[in-house]
Amino acid sequence: MLGLNKKxxxxxxxxxxxxxxxxxxxxxxxxxxxxxxxxxxxxDLMQRFVIFGIFAxxxxxxFGLTGYLSFGHAAFLGVGSYAAVWMFKLFTYNVIPAIVVxxxxxxxxxxxxxYISLRRSGxxxxxxxxxxxQMSFALAYxxxxxxxxxxxxxxTGLQVYGDDPQxxxxxxxxxxxxxxxxxxxxxxQMSFGAWDFNFNTGxxxxxxxxxxxxxxxxxxxxxxxxxxxxxxKSNQTRMTYTGLNSRPYxxxxxxxxxxxxxxxxxxxxxxxxxxGAERMQWTASGEVVLMTILGGAGTLIGPILGAGFIKYFENxxxxxxxxxxxxxxxxxxxxLEDVVVALIYPFVGKGWHLTLGMLFMLVVIFLPGGLVxxxxxxxxxxxxxxxxxxxxxxxxxxxxxxPAE
Amino acid sequence: MDAIILQxxxxxxxxxxxxxxxxxxxxxxxxxxxxxxAHGALFMIGAxxxxxxxxxxxxxxxxxxxxxxxFLGNPLKVQTPYVENWFGPEIGAAISxxxxxxxxxxSIPIMLxxxxxxxxxxxxxxxxxxxxxxxxxxxxxxxxxxxxIKYFYGANPIPTPAPEAFAGSLDLGVMFGFDPNAIIxxxxxxxxxxxxxxxxxxxxxxxxxxxFGMVVRAGMADRETVGLLxxxxxxxxxxxxxxxxxxxxxxxxxxxxxxxxxxxxxMDFLVLSFVVVVVGGMGSLxxxxxxxxxxxxLESFASTTWxxxxxxxxxxxxxxxxxxxxxxxxxxxxxxxxxxxxD
Numbered sequence: 001m002l003g004l005n006k007k008x009x010x011x012x013x014x015x016x017x018x019x020x021x022x023x024x025x026x027x028x029x030x031x032x033x034x035x036x037x038x039x040x041x042x043x044d045l046m047q048r049f050v051i052f053g054i055f056a057x058x059x060x061x062x063f064g065l066t067g068y069l070s071f072g073h074a075a076f077l078g079v080g081s082y083a084a085v086w087m088f089k090l091f092t093y094n095v096i097p098a099i100v101v102x103x104x105x106x107x108x109x110x111x112x113x114x115y116i117s118l119r120r121s122g123x124x125x126x127x128x129x130x131x132x133x134q135m136s137f138a139l140a141y142x143x144x145x146x147x148x149x150x151x152x153x154x155x156t157g158l159q160v161y162g163d164d165p166q167x168x169x170x171x172x173x174x175x176x177x178x179x180x181x182x183x184x185x186x187x188x189q190m191s192f193g194a195w196d197f198n199f200n201t202g203x204x205x206x207x208x209x210x211x212x213x214x215x216x217x218x219x220x221x222x223x224x225x226x227x228x229x230x231x232x233k234s235n236q237t238r239m240t241y242t243g244l245n246s247r248p249y250x251x252x253x254x255x256x257x258x259x260x261x262x263x264x265x266x267x268x269x270x271x272x273x274x275x276g277a278e279r280m281q282w283t284a285s286g287e288v289v290l291m292t293i294l295g296g297a298g299t300l301i302g303p304i305l306g307a308g309f310i311k312y313f314e315n316x317x318x319x320x321x322x323x324x325x326x327x328x329x330x331x332x333x334x335x336l337e338d339v340v341v342a343l344i345y346p347f348v349g350k351g352w353h354l355t356l357g358m359l360f361m362l363v364v365i366f367l368p369g370g371l372v373x374x375x376x377x378x379x380x381x382x383x384x385x386x387x388x389x390x391x392x393x394x395x396x397x398x399x400x401x402x403p404a405e
Numbered sequence: 406m407d408a409i410i411l412q413x414x415x416x417x418x419x420x421x422x423x424x425x426x427x428x429x430x431x432x433x434x435x436x437x438x439x440x441x442x443a444h445g446a447l448f449m450i451g452a453x454x455x456x457x458x459x460x461x462x463x464x465x466x467x468x469x470x471x472x473x474x475x476f477l478g479n480p481l482k483v484q485t486p487y488v489e490n491w492f493g494p495e496i497g498a499a500i501s502x503x504x505x506x507x508x509x510x511x512s513i514p515i516m517l518x519x520x521x522x523x524x525x526x527x528x529x530x531x532x533x534x535x536x537x538x539x540x541x542x543x544x545x546x547x548x549x550x551x552x553x554i555k556y557f558y559g560a561n562p563i564p565t566p567a568p569e570a571f572a573g574s575l576d577l578g579v580m581f582g583f584d585p586n587a588i589i590x591x592x593x594x595x596x597x598x599x600x601x602x603x604x605x606x607x608x609x610x611x612x613x614x615x616x617f618g619m620v621v622r623a624g625m626a627d628r629e630t631v632g633l634l635x636x637x638x639x640x641x642x643x644x645x646x647x648x649x650x651x652x653x654x655x656x657x658x659x660x661x662x663x664x665x666x667x668x669x670x671x672m673d674f675l676v677l678s679f680v681v682v683v684v685g686g687m688g689s690l691x692x693x694x695x696x697x698x699x700x701x702x703l704e705s706f707a708s709t710t711w712x713x714x715x716x717x718x719x720x721x722x723x724x725x726x727x728x729x730x731x732x733x734x735x736x737x738x739x740x741x742x743x744x745x746x747x748d
Contacts, residue, residue, distance in 0.1 A: 067537065069541075119733060120736060123540070123683075124683060124687075127732075128732060131680055135725040138721035139718060141721075142718055142721060143722075144718075146717060286544065353548060354549060354553065354556065357545050357547075357548030357552060358545075358549055360541075360545040360548070361545035361546060368534075
């Protein structure tokens with residue numbers, strides 16, 4: 001289907017099904033039950049899943065395929081957000097032109113930065129991208145928000161005010177980002193027994209974008225261009241010796257991933273018309289690196305899994321405070337309960353980053369392929385148990401597919 | 406003229422911190438070939454060693470003084486630090502006043518230990534992994550260390566004053582024939598600079614004039630050959646990692662009076678220190694020190710009113726701008742050698 005082979009078509013259909021049915025899948029617990037805090041099916045969180053999914057898919061096209069570790073990708077996300085909010089301010093609240101302009105501007109910006117940064121590789125490339133991103137952050141945070149030339153509105157964040165021109169803003173249209181009249185905040189709630197399911201316009205706009213982004217990523221992964229990028233990763237010197245200039249390919253990958261980041265930034269502004277400089281800070285760049293590695297760099301589905309995993313547990317873990325913990329462990333004897341709570345408490349609530357950091361270290365140390373490799377290993381383990389003879393052939397085949405690096 | 410000297414002096418303290426962290430980073434990179442993103446966290450842990458020492462020295466016992474009453478008529482509760490009980494009020498007060506210099510002694514063994522544990526427990530397994538993996542795992546470690554500190558010490562900066570004897574400023578200008586009050590420089594910043602210079606000198610002397618340092622330098626040049634000669638180079642490199650951690654820690658301890666430590670100071674300095682290392686030239690120790698001071702001074706010049714009115718915001722971006730220009734015109738950095746990180 002659509003030029004994909006059977007396996008990719010299956011994967012693509014699974015992703016489509018998961019994103020379309022997410023409001024159901026992510027709300028497995030009845031609304032008023034004690035487990036409802038583990039539900040993730042509310043619009044804000046679902047939007048974050050798909051937006052960061054797009055961001056991570058794009059980052060993976062650069063890092064997973066070419067091996068260039070960029071520590072400055074958040075800058076493109078920030079540029080996308082600012083561009084989209086400016087479109088809202090100047091022209092119209094319709095999200096389509098805003099997203100298109102966000103992608104184009106982020107692409108141009110990444111072309112500029114990529115052209116300079118890709119002259120170096122390895123750690124130098126990481127530092128250069130980091131330097132550019134921090135520079136953009138500093139510029140957006142303070143320099144470009146002086147009264148004479150207020151491009152970013154500094155610390156407050158860029159937002160739409162009542163006296164903005166909005167020259168194409170129609171009279172009957174909602175006064176918030178909308179898709180041809182459907183407000184992005186529009187939400188249909190469907191009650192089904194004890195369950196409530198939310199269907200949010202903003203979420204579905206983002207979901208359609210992610211499905212498109214995922215499709216393009218599959219096509220890139222399977223194209224001769226993707227093969228070239230993998231060759232850049234595995235041995236750039238040999239590529240140069242064969243008389244091929246690999247830089248245009250790497251640059252193309254960089255620009256594509258920058259455009260993905262711009263798309264994510266534009267969508268962020270579309271669901272919430274506010275753009276702040278902290279989106280460009282290098283911790284934000286670090287976050288997308290975490291997502292991609294955690295899910296599995298170089299795999300198709302990994303970045304989406306990683307983004308969903310991090311955003312879900314960030315949300316769930318931050319909600320758990322000591323009162324919740326005490327209620328969970330109330331079945332234990334009093335002294336033991338306090339000990340257990342005291343042991344777990346540093347890792348939940350505000351300590352979510354501690355858990356994330358440890359998890360990330362464990363993944364990098366023991367599971368360089370991320371969650372995807374973990375799943376594969378479990379699958380292979382069960383397979384081997386069932387049929388010891390077949391597993392060797394399977395492992396050989398797997399080794400040939402992903403030669404050890 | 407005096408304004409220029411003042412700006413150079415102002416750049417020295419930040420430059421010293423950059424130089425010390427970059428020196429440690431380069432030591433680790435030059436010996437073990439590992440890009441340590443957790444180095445900023447070591448700097449921060451050093452700073453929190455100072456905070457811990459200050460807290461320990463200010464631990465106090467509460468006694469009830471029956472002879473005096475507070476405004477409600479209750480007996481007054483008096484808090485006396487243990488050190489004052491043990492050593493008498495004057496010496497005790499002096500000890501808790503000098504908590505930062507005392508923390509130096511306290512932090513060296515701790516930082517060495519942390520360095521050893523880090524190298525043996527984690528970094529050792531990453532020698533043969535790609536640089537990207539090293540960056541990622543140390544980045545994860547930095548997050549963990551940072552969050553641990555945040556858990557124990559909270560998110561707010563903790564003021565850690567210098568000893569009162571160094572609280573004031575020195576009128577440096579008079580000594581060199583300028584008008585009084587033209588060049589005023591806080592004592593502690595001067596001490597920081599001298600301290601940094603001593604440590605840098607010490608590290609260089611250690612590498613240059615001791616047998617141990619000679620072996621380490623040989624190992625940096627050709628690890629395999631040194632190993633073939635029957636020298637346990639791994640153990641020496643581990644010790645060098647500990648020393649690099651201690652250098653970062655000391656930089657952190659001494660920096661606390663200049664800037665109250667908070668849990669993310671390490672990350673703030675780390676990004677800049679990496680830029681410093683790259684500008685100086687990956688793997689070059691003198692390059693790291695030179696670039697550290699240069700960028701510190703440049704940053705201070707860019708922060709003057711004249712510079713910020715000419716080009717707004719130049720103080721925020723100058724270091725990155727310089728780094729980009731240097732990397733593009735001199736790809737190996739100011740003093741980088743051929744063959745180091747060329748891939």
